[in-house]
Amino acid sequence: MPDAAKGWILDGFPRTIPQAEALQSIASADRAVNFDVADSVVVGRLSTRRVCRGCGKTYNVATMPPRKAGVCDACGGELYTRDDDKESSIKTRLENYRKQTAPLIDWYGKRGKLLTVDGVGAPEEVLARFEKAIGK
Numbered sequence: 328m329p330d331a332a333k334g335w336i337l338d339g340f341p342r343t344i345p346q347a348e349a350l351q352s353i354a355s356a357d358r359a360v361n362f363d364v365a366d367s368v369v370v371g372r373l374s375t376r377r378v379c380r381g382c383g384k385t386y387n388v389a390t391m392p393p394r395k396a397g398v399c400d401a402c403g404g405e406l407y408t409r410d411d412d413k414e415s416s417i418k419t420r421l422e423n424y425r426k427q428t429a430p431l432i433d434w435y436g437k438r439g440k441l442l443t444v445d446g447v448g449a450p451e452e453v454l455a456r457f458e459k460a461i462g463k
């Protein structure tokens with residue numbers, strides 16, 4: 328693909344070692360970037376996330392609230408908490424992450440491809456760290 332001539336980024340994939348092995352067999356990734364975020368921060372981010380029923384736009388009541396509580400700025404739709412952002416689901420997601428995804432940190436580390444970026448902070452701060460880490 329011409330738009331991938333300079334390189335490509337897969338966001339949120341692979342999530343398991345079998346997926347990483349499958350990817351490796353078709354295209355070798357130069358680097359894997361781990362955004363390091365403490366569990367408490369993950370829980371805070373997800374439990375404050377709201378999604379519009381109308382258009383799917385995402386808000387965060389702590390850091391990026393809508394102008395009017397519970398109402399989408401873009402379409403006036405109702406904002407709700409996704410089932411998998413509820414606290415019990417977040418716990419399960421973190422457990423799955425530890426079992427299935429966290430082992431990739433070692434997997435890529437052993438292959439000399441792992442970059443770890445501090446993922447805590449404002450999006451533009453995290454982006455700046457990411458760009459620095461990949462040498463952009």
Ligand SMILES: [Zn+2]
Pocket residue numbers: 379380381382383384399400401402403404
């Ligand atoms: Zn909306």
